[in-house]
Amino acid sequence: MASSAAGVVAIVGSGLIGQSWGMLFASGGFKVKLYDIEQQQVTKALENIRKEMKLLEQAGSLKGSLSAEEQLSLIRGCASVEEAVEGAMHIQECVPENLELKRKIFAQLDRAVDDTIVLSSSTSCLLPSQLFAGLAHVKQCIVAHPVNPPYYVPLVELVPHPETSPATVDRTHALMQKIGQSPIRVLKEIDGFALNRLQYAIISEAWRLVQEGIVSPSDLDLVMSDGLGMRYAFIGPLETMHLNAEGMLSYCDRYREGMKRVLKSFGPVPEFSGPTVEKINQAMCVKIPDDPDRLAARRKWRDECLMSLARLKRQMQSQ
Ligand code: NAI
Incomplete structure (x- = not known):
């Protein structure tokens, strides 16, 4: 049931990747609080998620055991970072790939959190030692790098800062498994991670x-x-x-x-x-002519292929 949420997750930045994380966490029964610097973007993200979940449900590809409506009822928008972070056990940062911007966000989060929450970045290529340097809660910081599109491609690379505690890595690993993703541990940071x-x-x-x-x-x-x-x-x-x-x-x-x-x-x-x-x-x-419509159509086809492949992989694993 929607009311028996597994915990609360805050998502900072509700663009492409923030929306995917939101859907994944809701599929695992987590309450999701979405924040974006652009308030209209939160509204747009909630609309996109609704549309996407309904389509997935119709196609029989919605993740998790809750219905689309139950999952949607777990997701809400927030007007500030502080509101999003309140009561959360995990924060997933999804702002654009810019070191200065991300460092600013993590400094803000560092001031807003206690000693229990995990601070996680979706960065594709910034190193944890650059992102989390000097934070008071560095032990709780980790990179959780998803692969696009995360709803269909389950790999998540977990990359710790040298001072990240093993408990943070273990908790994040367990959380990723709980939402049906496939986490791997990159044991030492390296440019480009593994993927x-x-x-x-x-x-x-x-x-x-x-x-x-x-x-x-x-x-x-x-x-x-x-x-x-x-x-x-x-x-x-x-x-x-x-x-x-x-x-x-x-x-x-x-x-x-x-x-x-x-x-x-x-x-x-x-x-x-x-x-x-x-x-x-x-x-x-x-x-594939490089006009936006043809590119979007081909991406849609790619995602449908990935959705079918994900179904096939599940079937093959259960044999
Ligand atoms: P995006 O541009 O679609 O979304 C970024 C969102 O962050 C926007 O909605 C923007 O308004 C918001 N934002 C900007 N400044 C903010 C602030 N100060 N506070 C709160 N929100 C703010 O970007 P996308 O593609 O979702 O990427 C996000 C992160 O995920 C990046 O670090 C990227 O490298 C990583 N990533 C992206 C992948 C991709 O294929 N797009 C794949 C894996 C990781």
Whole structure:
């Protein structure tokens, strides 16, 4: 029932990511208090969430055991940070990716909270040591980096500040699991965390292969969507190695030299500019013209695919 809320979560910044977090926490039965510097944005966020939840419910893809109306009744807007934070056990910051702005928000939150609340940032690439430096409640601070769109892609990277307490990491890990997300612990902060380091390694080699005229941009994307991505939706690169031979030791025995030879042939970091960006842009625009409507339609299709994939993954896990 909506009244038996699991706890209160405050969301600071109710744009794309703030709204997704709001929906996820409500799906886990948490009361959600949304705050944004733009009051109209809170109203817009509440409308978007209502629309989205109703669509998900109709499609049978609403997360959690509560109905859309029950989940919606758990979410409300707030007029100030202080009001949002009052009674919360976890604060999820979702303001734009700007170090100075985020530091200002965390300084404000630091003054408003007690010793029990978790202060969490959604940052994609700012390091916890920069974000949380000098805060009185640094032990309670953590990065919880979601992947877009978080409602369909469950991974959350948890990245502590060197002074974050293990209890904060454990609590946030448990909270993420409770709302159906898939948290991982990045044990030491590093630029790009884990996901973007892997993503940039792939982008980098993709770029070089197109730049050198080895494959076309559209074929390059097929390498992932109809090749590697097929299994990576279910098993990671390390398990792939384990399964592609008689275990990991056998894989390394067989493929070590070949992997090292190929890896040594990789070129330098691309510039991501000049004629190659023109070439790739042209190819992408043939497939999906870059006007806002066509891009939005393709994103909608992508999200529908991800929703179906999430359903399939659930089915496969329960077998
Ligand atoms: P957004 O621009 O959609 O939303 C940011 C919201 O913060 C806006 O509604 C804005 O009015 C509000 N805001 C600005 N200053 C504020 C303040 N002082 N107090 C309260 N609210 C304030 O941005 P988005 O995409 O939701 O990103 C938020 C965070 O999530 C960023 O750190 C971003 O790097 C991270 N992130 C974004 C992903 C994405 O694909 N969009 C994926 C993963 C993380």
